Amino acid sequence: MTGAAAPRGEPTCRLCGSQHLRTFLDLGATPPCELFLTADALDLPEVTYPLHVRVCERCLLVQLPPLIDPDETFTEYAYFSSYSTSWVEHAHRFVDDAAERLGLGPDSFVVEVASNDGYLLQHVVARGIPCLGIEPSVNVGAAAREKGVPTLTAFLGAETGARVRAEHGPADLVCLNNVYAHIPDVLGFTKGLRALVADDGWVSIEVQHLLTLVQRNQFDTVYHEHFQYYTVLTAQRALATGGLTVVDVELLDTHGGSIRLWARPDAVAGPPGPRVAEVLAAEKAAGLHTVDGHDGFAASVSAIRDDLVEFLIDARRAGATVVGYGAPGKGNTLLNYCGVRPDLLTYTVDRNPYKHGRFTPGTRIPIHEPDRIAKDRPAYVLVLPWNLREELTEQLAYVREWGGALVFPIPRLEIVR
Incomplete structure (x- = not known):
């Protein structure tokens, strides 16, 4: 994540720069969803921000205006991933599968972006694989270090990615779960991913799928921390801005319906696998490859x-x-x-x-x-x-x-x- 939010003003697509955006969903105005109140704050006013989601008529990215600076939300964060037993088990399975798929071992290097309290990288550490978490929240990052997970307190951007690569070397695997939607500066963040990953490495991204969000009425996953909502089509377009190509996709049950995108640097990616075409076809059939298909x-x-x-x-x-x-x-x-x-x-x-x-x-x-x-x-x-x-x-x-x-x-x- 990067710490800078875009300036206020006329809504502009953060991916393609178009100012042709139209309403997808308007939920009124709410406070930031993770700013829980203490008893002393109950008689004080709360700041609210619009939850007005729009879709770009040019590139189809569904997005919220960047009204909240991530520094305000993530420096002290209320969400600890490890309190969900099933989520920790999900992360454990991912580490086992990725280690086998990619041949990860003691000579490899794994980076997780937005690594939270070490819920995933603890399993990488247990395998003896060198790793690093990049986590902006001071409190949850401290919890990760207590588990023995090396953690850098930082937002990811192109500069941070280059700095980590210079200090630790390129990563064979960069993984990020439920963070690619949390990025107001999606272009800078994606460049940071490319800076982290080795020229022959892999990037794994889990993010909620807009297709299931619509089909299963999951409107409550709309909140200010989620700056955009992806189809595979729009994720392809976003990753391409950093020189990354989607080569495979998995459909997951997590968070009500997610996609796991596997991407590689353009030079080594090759053609996408058949599952990419299958999911793109399902999105197109649901109308999500046209702006009018987002209505209703x-x-x-x-x-x-x-x-x-x-x-x-x-x-x-x-x-x-x-x-x-x-x-x-x-x-x-x-x-x-x-x-x-x-x-x-x-x-x-x-x-x-x-x-x-x-x-x-x-x-x-x-x-x-x-x-x-x-x-x-x-x-x-x-x-x-x-x-x-x-x-x-x-x-x-x-x-x-x-x-x-x-x-x-x-x-x-x-x-x-």
Whole structure:
């Protein structure tokens, strides 16, 4: 990531420079989704920013204006990847598969960009493979170093990439999970990737797929940290600006539906594999290779909001308590867009101790430790990190003991008893 946001003014596509952008989805205005409030801040004003997503009519990149400087969000960050057991396991599988696919060993070098608390590179370290994490957040980077993961506190740009390469040598593999959408300076960041990777190396990028976002009504993954939303087509165009070619793509279930892009420097890339053509064809069939094909998503989003609010109001009228599970960034988009306050959702819980005793931004819903649910025995538990459905359904199985039910708001309202 780079620390500089583009200047305010007329919306301009950050990829191709066009000023011909049109509305894709407008969710009003919300506070930054990871700026959880302390009790002392409850009587203070909160700054909100528009969540108005646009699509470029020229290159089709779906994007938010860069209203928030990443320095404001990522210097002290509330998200620790390791609190999701399934995500750590996913990272472990990736390391095992990548080591076999690329022949990584003690003479290799792996770099992860936005390495968070070492959730992935800890598995690289365990294999005896030299590695380095590049992580802008001071607090989560410190957690990674405590695990024995070498971590540089920095945003990635062309200069940082060149500096790391000069000091450590080129990387055989550069990997980045759920960060390519978080970049306001996508051109500088992509040049940084090319600076890091060896001339015959590989870049692996996991990012949410716009196709599944639309098909599964995942509007709550829209928040200010996500500056753009990719199809394989627009990801190809973005990576090409840094001299990288997409050679393979995998479809993943993570985060409700993601793509894993495998890219290489242009000179060694060769033609894309057959899976790239298959995913491009699916995107085209869904209309996402034309600007008009992006229309209509807003109506589906409104229907999700109406169903959730109606359920919460009916539960309150019936005297049934509804609490939340999780306090993810996506949950804060959902709660703010739907206008949910503590009168409809009494509190939520989270495994991350950083959030305990704090309040959700905008909606000011208190956050407690997970064992609060078993003590209070609510009628309903609204699962905000719905993308971890399998993992959390197992964790919350005890809710059945008192006849409680789980509620999943996305892709459509579902009550599971």
